[in-house]
Amino acid sequence: MPLANTPTSVPVEVDEGKCIADKGCTVCVDVCPLDVLRISDLTGKAYMKYDECWYCMPCEADCPTDAVTVNIPYLLR
Amino acid sequence: MVFEPFEEESDFEELAERLDDPDPAIRRVAVLNLADTADPEAITLIARAISDSSPEVRLQAAIALGEFDGLEAAAALCEALQDGDSGVSRAAADSLAEIKDPHAGEPMLALTSHQDPKVREGALLGLKQLRRPDALANGIKAMNDPVPAVRIQAVGVVGYLKAEEALPALIAGCRDDEPEVRRTAVGALAFSKSAHAVEALVNATADDNWTVREIAAEVLGKQDSGTRASELMGLLEDPFWQVRVKAVRSLGKLRVSAAVDKIATQLDETVSNLRKEAAAALGEIADPAALPYLEKLVDDPDPDVRKNVRWALGQIG
Ligand code: SF4
Ligand code: SF4
Numbered sequence: 007m008p009l010a011n012t013p014t015s016v017p018v019e020v021d022e023g024k025c026i027a028d029k030g031c032t033v034c035v036d037v038c039p040l041d042v043l044r045i046s047d048l049t050g051k052a053y054m055k056y057d058e059c060w061y062c063m064p065c066e067a068d069c070p071t072d073a074v075t076v077n078i079p080y081l082l083r
Numbered sequence: 084m085v086f087e088p089f090e091e092e093s094d095f096e097e098l099a100e101r102l103d104d105p106d107p108a109i110r111r112v113a114v115l116n117l118a119d120t121a122d123p124e125a126i127t128l129i130a131r132a133i134s135d136s137s138p139e140v141r142l143q144a145a146i147a148l149g150e151f152d153g154l155e156a157a158a159a160l161c162e163a164l165q166d167g168d169s170g171v172s173r174a175a176a177d178s179l180a181e182i183k184d185p186h187a188g189e190p191m192l193a194l195t196s197h198q199d200p201k202v203r204e205g206a207l208l209g210l211k212q213l214r215r216p217d218a219l220a221n222g223i224k225a226m227n228d229p230v231p232a233v234r235i236q237a238v239g240v241v242g243y244l245k246a247e248e249a250l251p252a253l254i255a256g257c258r259d260d261e262p263e264v265r266r267t268a269v270g271a272l273a274f275s276k277s278a279h280a281v282e283a284l285v286n287a288t289a290d291d292n293w294t295v296r297e298i299a300a301e302v303l304g305k306q307d308s309g310t311r312a313s314e315l316m317g318l319l320e321d322p323f324w325q326v327r328v329k330a331v332r333s334l335g336k337l338r339v340s341a342a343v344d345k346i347a348t349q350l351d352e353t354v355s356n357l358r359k360e361a362a363a364a365l366g367e368i369a370d371p372a373a374l375p376y377l378e379k380l381v382d383d384p385d386p387d388v389r390k391n392v393r394w395a396l397g398q399i400g
Contacts, residue, residue, distance in 0.1 A: 026108040026111065026112060029106060029108035029109045029111070029112050030101075030109065030112040030113075030116070031108075031111075031112045031115065033115060070111060070115060070139075070143055071139075
Protein backbone atom coordinates (compact mmCIF):
# COMPACT_ATOMS: atom_id res chain seq x y z
CA MET A 7 0.00 0.00 0.00
CA PRO A 8 1.56 3.35 -0.97
CA LEU A 9 2.46 5.62 1.89
CA ALA A 10 1.28 9.20 1.61
CA ASN A 11 4.36 11.32 2.02
CA THR A 12 2.94 14.67 1.02
CA PRO A 13 -0.03 15.32 3.26
CA THR A 14 -1.50 18.08 1.09
CA SER A 15 -2.01 15.74 -1.88
CA VAL A 16 -4.03 13.06 -0.12
CA PRO A 17 -7.78 12.94 -0.64
CA VAL A 18 -8.62 13.24 3.05
CA GLU A 19 -7.49 16.37 4.82
CA VAL A 20 -7.75 17.02 8.53
CA ASP A 21 -7.96 20.54 9.90
CA GLU A 22 -5.51 20.28 12.78
CA GLY A 23 -6.95 23.35 14.44
CA LYS A 24 -10.29 21.57 14.79
CA CYS A 25 -9.20 17.95 15.34
CA ILE A 26 -9.43 16.82 18.97
CA ALA A 27 -7.61 13.50 18.57
CA ASP A 28 -5.11 14.76 21.16
CA LYS A 29 -8.04 14.75 23.60
CA GLY A 30 -8.79 11.11 22.87
CA CYS A 31 -11.04 11.22 19.81
CA THR A 32 -10.54 8.36 17.33
CA VAL A 33 -13.89 8.52 15.53
CA CYS A 34 -12.58 8.86 11.95
CA VAL A 35 -9.93 6.17 12.47
CA ASP A 36 -12.60 3.82 13.82
CA VAL A 37 -15.19 4.34 11.09
CA CYS A 38 -12.88 4.09 8.06
CA PRO A 39 -13.54 0.71 6.40
CA LEU A 40 -10.12 0.77 4.71
CA ASP A 41 -8.28 1.59 7.94
CA VAL A 42 -6.24 4.28 6.26
CA LEU A 43 -6.45 7.00 8.89
CA ARG A 44 -4.23 7.25 11.94
CA ILE A 45 -3.53 9.58 14.83
CA SER A 46 -0.06 11.05 14.45
CA ASP A 47 2.31 10.44 17.36
CA LEU A 48 3.97 13.68 16.42
CA THR A 49 1.07 16.09 16.25
CA GLY A 50 -1.59 14.15 18.15
CA LYS A 51 -3.97 14.85 15.25
CA ALA A 52 -5.63 12.55 12.73
CA TYR A 53 -4.11 12.20 9.26
CA MET A 54 -4.36 9.99 6.20
CA LYS A 55 -1.57 7.44 6.48
CA TYR A 56 -2.34 5.32 3.43
CA ASP A 57 -3.43 7.02 0.24
CA GLU A 58 -6.26 4.62 -0.50
CA CYS A 59 -9.80 5.84 -0.27
CA TRP A 60 -13.28 4.71 -1.23
CA TYR A 61 -14.70 8.18 -0.80
CA CYS A 62 -17.39 6.59 1.32
CA MET A 63 -17.48 9.66 3.62
CA PRO A 64 -18.22 8.47 7.17
CA CYS A 65 -14.94 9.97 8.41
CA GLU A 66 -16.16 13.39 7.29
CA ALA A 67 -19.75 12.87 8.38
CA ASP A 68 -19.01 11.48 11.85
CA CYS A 69 -16.18 13.79 12.90
CA PRO A 70 -17.59 15.68 15.89
CA THR A 71 -15.70 18.87 15.09
CA ASP A 72 -16.08 18.96 11.28
CA ALA A 73 -12.32 18.65 10.94
CA VAL A 74 -12.30 16.14 8.08
CA THR A 75 -12.65 17.05 4.41
CA VAL A 76 -12.78 14.30 1.81
CA ASN A 77 -11.79 15.73 -1.56
CA ILE A 78 -13.71 13.65 -4.04
CA PRO A 79 -12.04 13.58 -7.46
CA TYR A 80 -14.04 15.47 -10.04
CA LEU A 81 -14.77 12.37 -12.12
CA LEU A 82 -16.35 10.53 -9.20
CA ARG A 83 -18.66 13.35 -8.14
CA MET B 84 0.25 15.75 25.75
CA VAL B 85 -1.20 12.97 23.64
CA PHE B 86 -3.82 10.73 25.17
CA GLU B 87 -3.93 7.05 24.47
CA PRO B 88 -7.11 6.18 22.60
CA PHE B 89 -9.73 5.00 25.02
CA GLU B 90 -9.78 1.20 25.04
CA GLU B 91 -11.79 0.11 28.09
CA GLU B 92 -15.15 1.38 26.99
CA SER B 93 -16.91 -0.14 29.93
CA ASP B 94 -14.86 1.78 32.45
CA PHE B 95 -17.57 4.20 33.49
CA GLU B 96 -15.65 5.50 36.44
CA GLU B 97 -12.85 6.88 34.33
CA LEU B 98 -15.33 8.28 31.83
CA ALA B 99 -17.24 9.98 34.63
CA GLU B 100 -14.00 11.60 35.71
CA ARG B 101 -13.31 12.78 32.20
CA LEU B 102 -16.76 14.35 32.14
CA ASP B 103 -15.50 16.66 34.89
CA ASP B 104 -12.26 17.54 33.10
CA PRO B 105 -11.68 21.30 32.75
CA ASP B 106 -11.01 20.84 29.01
CA PRO B 107 -14.31 20.76 27.05
CA ALA B 108 -12.72 18.69 24.24
CA ILE B 109 -11.91 15.93 26.75
CA ARG B 110 -15.47 16.08 28.08
CA ARG B 111 -16.77 15.87 24.53
CA VAL B 112 -14.68 12.78 23.76
CA ALA B 113 -15.89 11.24 27.02
CA VAL B 114 -19.47 11.64 25.77
CA LEU B 115 -18.49 9.99 22.48
CA ASN B 116 -16.90 7.09 24.34
CA LEU B 117 -19.94 6.71 26.56
CA ALA B 118 -22.18 6.53 23.49
CA ASP B 119 -19.86 3.90 22.00
CA THR B 120 -20.47 1.60 24.95
CA ALA B 121 -24.13 1.30 23.85
CA ASP B 122 -24.73 0.37 27.49
CA PRO B 123 -27.95 1.87 28.91
CA GLU B 124 -26.00 2.59 32.07
CA ALA B 125 -24.20 5.31 30.12
CA ILE B 126 -27.43 7.31 29.82
CA THR B 127 -27.17 8.78 33.32
CA LEU B 128 -23.66 10.07 32.63
CA ILE B 129 -24.49 11.43 29.19
CA ALA B 130 -27.58 13.10 30.65
CA ARG B 131 -25.27 14.92 33.03
CA ALA B 132 -23.43 16.42 30.07
CA ILE B 133 -26.71 17.99 28.89
CA SER B 134 -26.12 20.71 31.48
CA ASP B 135 -22.41 21.12 30.65
CA SER B 136 -21.13 24.71 30.41
CA SER B 137 -19.82 24.14 26.85
CA PRO B 138 -22.37 24.11 24.00
CA GLU B 139 -20.16 21.63 22.06
CA VAL B 140 -20.35 19.13 24.90
CA ARG B 141 -24.12 19.64 25.23
CA LEU B 142 -24.46 19.16 21.48
CA GLN B 143 -22.48 15.92 21.62
CA ALA B 144 -24.64 14.70 24.49
CA ALA B 145 -27.86 15.54 22.62
CA ILE B 146 -26.61 13.60 19.58
CA ALA B 147 -25.38 10.71 21.74
CA LEU B 148 -28.72 10.27 23.53
CA GLY B 149 -30.32 9.56 20.15
CA GLU B 150 -28.52 6.20 20.26
CA PHE B 151 -30.45 5.21 23.38
CA ASP B 152 -34.09 4.80 24.30
CA GLY B 153 -36.32 5.10 27.33
CA LEU B 154 -37.62 7.66 29.78
CA GLU B 155 -34.28 8.79 31.19
CA ALA B 156 -32.82 9.59 27.76
CA ALA B 157 -36.07 11.31 26.72
CA ALA B 158 -36.16 13.44 29.88
CA ALA B 159 -32.59 14.63 29.27
CA LEU B 160 -33.40 15.33 25.63
CA CYS B 161 -36.45 17.34 26.66
CA GLU B 162 -34.14 19.44 28.79
CA ALA B 163 -31.75 19.85 25.84
CA LEU B 164 -34.70 20.83 23.65
CA GLN B 165 -35.03 23.96 25.79
CA ASP B 166 -31.32 24.79 25.43
CA GLY B 167 -30.57 28.41 24.51
CA ASP B 168 -28.14 27.19 21.83
CA SER B 169 -30.15 26.46 18.68
CA GLY B 170 -27.72 23.73 17.54
CA VAL B 171 -28.22 21.83 20.78
CA SER B 172 -32.01 22.12 20.70
CA ARG B 173 -32.13 21.05 17.04
CA ALA B 174 -29.96 17.99 17.79
CA ALA B 175 -32.21 17.19 20.74
CA ALA B 176 -35.29 17.29 18.51
CA ASP B 177 -33.62 14.95 16.01
CA SER B 178 -32.68 12.56 18.80
CA LEU B 179 -36.17 12.69 20.33
CA ALA B 180 -37.52 11.56 16.97
CA GLU B 181 -35.44 8.38 17.37
CA ILE B 182 -37.00 7.44 20.72
CA LYS B 183 -39.33 4.45 20.34
CA ASP B 184 -40.38 3.55 23.88
CA PRO B 185 -43.95 4.87 24.44
CA HIS B 186 -43.22 5.29 28.19
CA ALA B 187 -40.64 7.90 27.24
CA GLY B 188 -43.40 10.20 26.01
CA GLU B 189 -44.28 11.60 29.43
CA PRO B 190 -41.81 14.55 29.46
CA MET B 191 -42.63 15.31 25.82
CA LEU B 192 -46.35 15.61 26.57
CA ALA B 193 -45.54 18.29 29.12
CA LEU B 194 -43.73 20.38 26.50
CA THR B 195 -46.39 20.57 23.77
CA SER B 196 -47.63 23.87 25.24
CA HIS B 197 -44.19 25.32 26.00
CA GLN B 198 -43.81 29.02 25.23
CA ASP B 199 -41.02 28.43 22.69
CA PRO B 200 -42.39 27.13 19.35
CA LYS B 201 -39.15 25.22 18.66
CA VAL B 202 -39.71 23.27 21.88
CA ARG B 203 -43.36 22.57 21.02
CA GLU B 204 -42.31 21.42 17.56
CA GLY B 205 -39.56 19.12 18.89
CA ALA B 206 -41.81 17.62 21.56
CA LEU B 207 -44.52 16.83 18.99
CA LEU B 208 -41.94 15.38 16.60
CA GLY B 209 -40.80 13.04 19.36
CA LEU B 210 -44.35 12.07 20.31
CA LYS B 211 -45.36 11.16 16.76
CA GLN B 212 -43.59 7.80 16.59
CA LEU B 213 -44.71 6.80 20.07
CA ARG B 214 -48.37 6.57 19.06
CA ARG B 215 -49.62 7.26 22.57
CA PRO B 216 -53.42 7.57 22.61
CA ASP B 217 -53.12 10.17 25.38
CA ALA B 218 -51.20 12.41 22.97
CA LEU B 219 -54.35 12.92 20.92
CA ALA B 220 -55.63 15.86 22.97
CA ASN B 221 -52.22 17.57 22.90
CA GLY B 222 -51.99 17.00 19.15
CA ILE B 223 -55.47 18.36 18.47
CA LYS B 224 -54.78 21.44 20.58
CA ALA B 225 -51.47 22.03 18.81
CA MET B 226 -53.22 21.85 15.44
CA ASN B 227 -54.43 25.38 16.25
CA ASP B 228 -50.93 26.62 17.04
CA PRO B 229 -50.08 30.00 15.47
CA VAL B 230 -46.78 28.58 14.13
CA PRO B 231 -47.14 26.45 10.96
CA ALA B 232 -44.11 24.24 11.78
CA VAL B 233 -45.79 23.27 15.05
CA ARG B 234 -49.10 22.53 13.30
CA ILE B 235 -47.28 20.28 10.81
CA GLN B 236 -45.88 18.15 13.65
CA ALA B 237 -49.24 18.23 15.44
CA VAL B 238 -50.99 16.75 12.39
CA GLY B 239 -48.30 14.08 12.39
CA VAL B 240 -49.03 13.16 16.01
CA VAL B 241 -52.79 13.02 15.39
CA GLY B 242 -52.46 11.20 12.05
CA TYR B 243 -50.08 8.51 13.37
CA LEU B 244 -52.73 7.47 15.89
CA LYS B 245 -55.00 6.29 13.07
CA ALA B 246 -57.99 6.86 15.31
CA GLU B 247 -61.54 7.61 14.20
CA GLU B 248 -61.84 10.12 17.10
CA ALA B 249 -59.09 12.12 15.38
CA LEU B 250 -61.05 12.39 12.14
CA PRO B 251 -62.78 15.76 12.73
CA ALA B 252 -59.42 17.35 13.63
CA LEU B 253 -57.72 15.86 10.57
CA ILE B 254 -60.54 17.00 8.30
CA ALA B 255 -60.17 20.51 9.76
CA GLY B 256 -56.43 20.21 9.05
CA CYS B 257 -57.25 19.65 5.38
CA ARG B 258 -58.50 23.28 5.35
CA ASP B 259 -55.44 24.78 7.13
CA ASP B 260 -53.89 27.95 5.63
CA GLU B 261 -50.52 26.24 5.34
CA PRO B 262 -50.21 23.84 2.37
CA GLU B 263 -47.81 21.54 4.22
CA VAL B 264 -50.34 21.14 7.04
CA ARG B 265 -53.07 20.35 4.52
CA ARG B 266 -50.79 17.88 2.74
CA THR B 267 -49.96 16.06 5.97
CA ALA B 268 -53.62 16.01 7.05
CA VAL B 269 -54.79 14.66 3.68
CA GLY B 270 -52.10 11.97 3.82
CA ALA B 271 -53.21 11.00 7.31
CA LEU B 272 -56.77 10.31 6.13
CA ALA B 273 -55.64 7.10 4.43
CA PHE B 274 -56.64 4.97 7.43
CA SER B 275 -60.31 5.97 7.40
CA LYS B 276 -62.91 4.62 5.04
CA SER B 277 -65.62 6.92 6.35
CA ALA B 278 -67.73 9.07 4.02
CA HIS B 279 -66.46 12.22 5.74
CA ALA B 280 -62.85 11.26 5.04
CA VAL B 281 -63.62 10.52 1.39
CA GLU B 282 -65.44 13.85 1.10
CA ALA B 283 -62.40 15.68 2.49
CA LEU B 284 -60.17 13.83 0.02
CA VAL B 285 -62.42 14.79 -2.86
CA ASN B 286 -62.28 18.44 -1.77
CA ALA B 287 -58.49 18.16 -1.63
CA THR B 288 -58.38 17.14 -5.31
CA ALA B 289 -59.37 20.78 -6.02
CA ASP B 290 -56.76 22.30 -3.67
CA ASP B 291 -54.75 25.30 -4.93
CA ASN B 292 -51.50 23.57 -4.05
CA TRP B 293 -50.36 20.73 -6.31
CA THR B 294 -48.67 18.76 -3.54
CA VAL B 295 -52.04 18.55 -1.76
CA ARG B 296 -53.75 17.37 -4.95
CA GLU B 297 -50.95 14.86 -5.45
CA ILE B 298 -51.41 13.25 -2.03
CA ALA B 299 -55.21 13.33 -2.44
CA ALA B 300 -54.85 11.41 -5.71
CA GLU B 301 -52.68 8.85 -3.98
CA VAL B 302 -54.87 8.39 -0.91
CA LEU B 303 -58.06 8.10 -2.96
CA GLY B 304 -56.49 5.00 -4.54
CA LYS B 305 -56.42 3.40 -1.10
CA GLN B 306 -60.15 3.92 -0.56
CA ASP B 307 -61.57 0.69 -1.85
CA SER B 308 -64.70 1.93 -3.59
CA GLY B 309 -64.43 3.06 -7.18
CA THR B 310 -67.24 5.58 -6.66
CA ARG B 311 -64.72 8.43 -6.63
CA ALA B 312 -63.29 7.49 -9.99
CA SER B 313 -64.70 10.61 -11.64
CA GLU B 314 -62.61 12.91 -9.39
CA LEU B 315 -59.53 10.82 -10.09
CA MET B 316 -60.22 10.96 -13.81
CA GLY B 317 -60.58 14.74 -13.48
CA LEU B 318 -57.08 14.85 -12.01
CA LEU B 319 -55.73 13.42 -15.28
CA GLU B 320 -56.22 16.96 -16.65
CA ASP B 321 -54.05 18.44 -13.87
CA PRO B 322 -51.26 20.74 -15.12
CA PHE B 323 -48.77 18.95 -12.84
CA TRP B 324 -47.55 15.59 -14.12
CA GLN B 325 -46.77 14.54 -10.53
CA VAL B 326 -50.50 14.73 -9.76
CA ARG B 327 -51.39 12.83 -12.94
CA VAL B 328 -48.93 10.03 -12.06
CA LYS B 329 -50.67 9.44 -8.71
CA ALA B 330 -54.14 9.63 -10.29
CA VAL B 331 -53.12 7.08 -12.92
CA ARG B 332 -51.75 4.75 -10.24
CA SER B 333 -54.89 5.02 -8.15
CA LEU B 334 -57.18 4.39 -11.12
CA GLY B 335 -55.11 1.28 -11.87
CA LYS B 336 -55.31 0.05 -8.28
CA LEU B 337 -59.05 0.62 -8.22
CA ARG B 338 -59.33 -1.16 -11.62
CA VAL B 339 -61.54 1.50 -13.13
CA SER B 340 -62.39 0.15 -16.60
CA ALA B 341 -64.18 3.37 -17.49
CA ALA B 342 -60.86 5.20 -17.21
CA VAL B 343 -58.99 3.26 -19.92
CA ASP B 344 -59.32 5.92 -22.64
CA LYS B 345 -58.42 8.72 -20.22
CA ILE B 346 -55.39 6.85 -18.88
CA ALA B 347 -54.28 6.14 -22.43
CA THR B 348 -53.94 9.91 -23.05
CA GLN B 349 -51.00 9.82 -20.62
CA LEU B 350 -49.17 7.34 -22.85
CA ASP B 351 -48.36 10.21 -25.25
CA GLU B 352 -46.70 12.29 -22.53
CA THR B 353 -43.03 13.21 -22.77
CA VAL B 354 -42.47 12.43 -19.06
CA SER B 355 -41.55 8.75 -19.26
CA ASN B 356 -42.57 8.15 -15.65
CA LEU B 357 -46.15 8.95 -16.69
CA ARG B 358 -46.03 6.55 -19.65
CA LYS B 359 -44.58 3.86 -17.37
CA GLU B 360 -47.30 4.24 -14.71
CA ALA B 361 -50.07 4.53 -17.30
CA ALA B 362 -48.95 1.25 -18.88
CA ALA B 363 -48.88 -0.42 -15.46
CA ALA B 364 -52.36 0.90 -14.64
CA LEU B 365 -53.74 -0.39 -17.92
CA GLY B 366 -52.24 -3.78 -17.06
CA GLU B 367 -53.90 -3.73 -13.65
CA ILE B 368 -57.26 -2.87 -15.16
CA ALA B 369 -56.62 -5.58 -17.79
CA ASP B 370 -59.36 -4.38 -20.11
CA PRO B 371 -58.90 -5.47 -23.77
CA ALA B 372 -59.89 -1.93 -24.80
CA ALA B 373 -56.35 -0.90 -23.79
CA LEU B 374 -54.66 -3.24 -26.30
CA PRO B 375 -54.37 -0.83 -29.26
CA TYR B 376 -52.96 1.89 -27.01
CA LEU B 377 -50.37 -0.39 -25.48
CA GLU B 378 -49.29 -1.93 -28.76
CA LYS B 379 -48.26 1.52 -30.00
CA LEU B 380 -45.74 1.68 -27.16
CA VAL B 381 -43.92 -1.65 -27.49
CA ASP B 382 -40.87 0.16 -28.92
CA ASP B 383 -40.85 3.05 -26.44
CA PRO B 384 -37.35 4.56 -26.03
CA ASP B 385 -37.50 4.06 -22.23
CA PRO B 386 -36.77 0.45 -21.16
CA ASP B 387 -38.93 0.81 -18.02
CA VAL B 388 -41.90 1.82 -20.14
CA ARG B 389 -41.31 -1.12 -22.49
CA LYS B 390 -41.14 -3.47 -19.53
CA ASN B 391 -44.48 -2.29 -18.16
CA VAL B 392 -46.09 -2.37 -21.61
CA ARG B 393 -44.96 -5.98 -22.05
CA TRP B 394 -46.30 -6.85 -18.58
CA ALA B 395 -49.61 -5.07 -19.25
CA LEU B 396 -50.09 -6.86 -22.57
CA GLY B 397 -49.50 -10.14 -20.73
CA GLN B 398 -52.15 -9.24 -18.12
CA ILE B 399 -54.72 -8.59 -20.81
CA GLY B 400 -53.76 -11.88 -22.39
S1 SF4 C 1 -12.99 12.35 13.98
FE1 SF4 C 1 -12.36 14.48 13.69
S2 SF4 C 1 -11.77 15.18 15.72
FE2 SF4 C 1 -11.86 12.94 15.79
S3 SF4 C 1 -9.80 12.25 15.35
FE3 SF4 C 1 -10.84 12.31 13.41
S4 SF4 C 1 -10.44 14.34 12.58
FE4 SF4 C 1 -9.90 14.41 14.73
S1 SF4 D 1 -13.79 8.43 2.75
FE1 SF4 D 1 -14.05 6.34 3.52
S2 SF4 D 1 -12.21 5.24 2.82
FE2 SF4 D 1 -11.76 7.43 2.63
S3 SF4 D 1 -10.75 7.92 4.53
FE3 SF4 D 1 -12.93 8.41 4.84
S4 SF4 D 1 -13.81 6.56 5.72
FE4 SF4 D 1 -11.78 6.00 4.89
